Amino acid sequence: MEELWKDISLNASPPPLDRHPVYHGRQADCFLRLPSMVLQDFLAGPLNRPLYPPQAAAKEPSLPPLETALSLNSAKEFLGEADQQANTQSNSSSNNTNGNVSISCDFSAVPPRPAALFSLCSRKRSTTETHPGGADRHQKRMIKNRESAARSRARKQASHAYTIELEMEVSHLQEENAKLKKQNEEASGNEECVDGVLSFTGPIECASVPERGQAICRLRRYEKS
Amino acid sequence: MSRDPLVVGNVIGDILDPFVKSATLRLLYNNKEVMNGSELKPSAVVNEPRVEIRGRDTRATLYTLVMVDPDAPSPSNPTKREHLHWLVTDIPETANASYGNEIVPYESPRPTAGIHRFVFVLFRQSVRQTIYAPGWRQNFNSRDFAALYNLGAPVAAMYFNCQRENGCGGRRYL
Numbered sequence: 001m002e003e004l005w006k007d008i009s010l011n012a013s014p015p016p017l018d019r020h021p022v023y024h025g026r027q028a029d030c031f032l033r034l035p036s037m038v039l040q041d042f043l044a045g046p047l048n049r050p051l052y053p054p055q056a057a058a059k060e061p062s063l064p065p066l067e068t069a070l071s072l073n074s075a076k077e078f079l080g081e082a083d084q085q086a087n088t089q090s091n092s093s094s095n096n097t098n099g100n101v102s103i104s105c106d107f108s109a110v111p112p113r114p115a116a117l118f119s120l121c122s123r124k125r126s127t128t129e130t131h132p133g134g135a136d137r138h139q140k141r142m143i144k145n146r147e148s149a150a151r152s153r154a155r156k157q158a159s160h161a162y163t164i165e166l167e168m169e170v171s172h173l174q175e176e177n178a179k180l181k182k183q184n185e186e187a188s189g190n191e192e193c194v195d196g197v198l199s200f201t202g203p204i205e206c207a208s209v210p211e212r213g214q215a216i217c218r219l220r221r222y223e224k225s
Numbered sequence: 226m227s228r229d230p231l232v233v234g235n236v237i238g239d240i241l242d243p244f245v246k247s248a249t250l251r252l253l254y255n256n257k258e259v260m261n262g263s264e265l266k267p268s269a270v271v272n273e274p275r276v277e278i279r280g281r282d283t284r285a286t287l288y289t290l291v292m293v294d295p296d297a298p299s300p301s302n303p304t305k306r307e308h309l310h311w312l313v314t315d316i317p318e319t320a321n322a323s324y325g326n327e328i329v330p331y332e333s334p335r336p337t338a339g340i341h342r343f344v345f346v347l348f349r350q351s352v353r354q355t356i357y358a359p360g361w362r363q364n365f366n367s368r369d370f371a372a373l374y375n376l377g378a379p380v381a382a383m384y385f386n387c388q389r390e391n392g393c394g395g396r397r398y399l
Contacts, residue, residue: 147301151300151340154233155234155262155386158234158262159262159263159264161229161233161262162260162263164228165228
């Protein structure tokens with residue numbers, strides 16, 4: 001990616017569409033996608049487009065005129081001081097090839113053009129100034145997507161919570177059912193012990209799967225009859 | 226972390242304030258009970274549901290039922306929150322809503338964009354009172370409605386999700 005960027009800035013000519021560089025801060029984005037731009041913006045025309053690679057081209061020729069303006073300034077008013085400042089500030093500025101440029105930022109007389117040079121590394125700011133619709137739209141889309149994702153997660157959680165509560169109730173009811181059944185068996189089991197031992201003489205009528213209670217009743221009836 | 230679907234689905238917050246449930250509300254569309262937070266198709270909710278209310282009081286208490294869509298016209302852009310779908314008052318306990326006073330007739334949910342929540346809110350009436358229909362269905366406010374008619378806090382609430390029958394509704398432009 002870095003080589004491509006250097007390649008473009010050196011050429012100082014707008015590259016063909018399919019070689020647009022990646023948005024500086026977003027390395028993960030698709031290589032071929034136009035950053036901060038939707039199809040509608042692109043179709044709106046060449047004047048609508050963000051100027052990032054051509055800005056590199058614009059910056060290169062702007063350096064020489066600035067140089068001359070600065071040299072004029074320094075020659076006129078700040079002869080000795082300018083030289084001293086150039087020595088101190090050239091060490092601190094790593095962005096510029098020209099040490100004089102850093103001085104120019106301190107003078108209010110000089111137009112803010114050099115500030116654009118500093119933003120070589122911060123594409124987003126300059127693009128937002130020149131084309132406010134693009135970056136905003138992207139951010140809005142991102143925010144909306146995030147909200148939609150949050151809603152989707154909430155929906156998933158809600159249904160999950162309900163399922164858990166249902167399952168808890170099912171297990172609770174199953175336990176209760178088992179307990180009640182056991183109680184029922186025990187209660188009728190006592191009667192069986194008393195009657196069955198005393199009166200069991202003949203065959204028992206057996207349905208396919210008799211309930212214990214029913215079998216016991218038949219036993220008792222048999223006894224009585 | 227509450228596990229109540231009403232809280233997780235943000236119904237409590239967007240439409241209602243937290244309340245203590247003091248009645249059971251059952252809604253049946255085509256004899257199938259609606260589970261809180263479940264999803265239903267528009268074709269399943271075309272006609273009004275059967276309503277079953279069980280409260281603590283065995284006295285003849287009357288209830289008011291409100292059905293709203295807080296995600297109108299779309300959940301990401303709820304400018305018409307809440308859209309009133311149904312308003313029935315004077316519903317006696319254990320009876321169906323058809324025994325009540327249908328102030329605002331049932332409107333079938335027909336969401337065009339996104340997945341909407343459809344919320345039913347049940348209020349207990351202290352007296353048999355006259356409740357007037359609002360001038361229009363959209364931008365209804367359940368909180369204000371309850372305050373206006375002194376209905377107090379809701380006694381039960383339930384919601385389901387509903388989206389378009391088919392498709393996604395097309396692309397949305399910002």
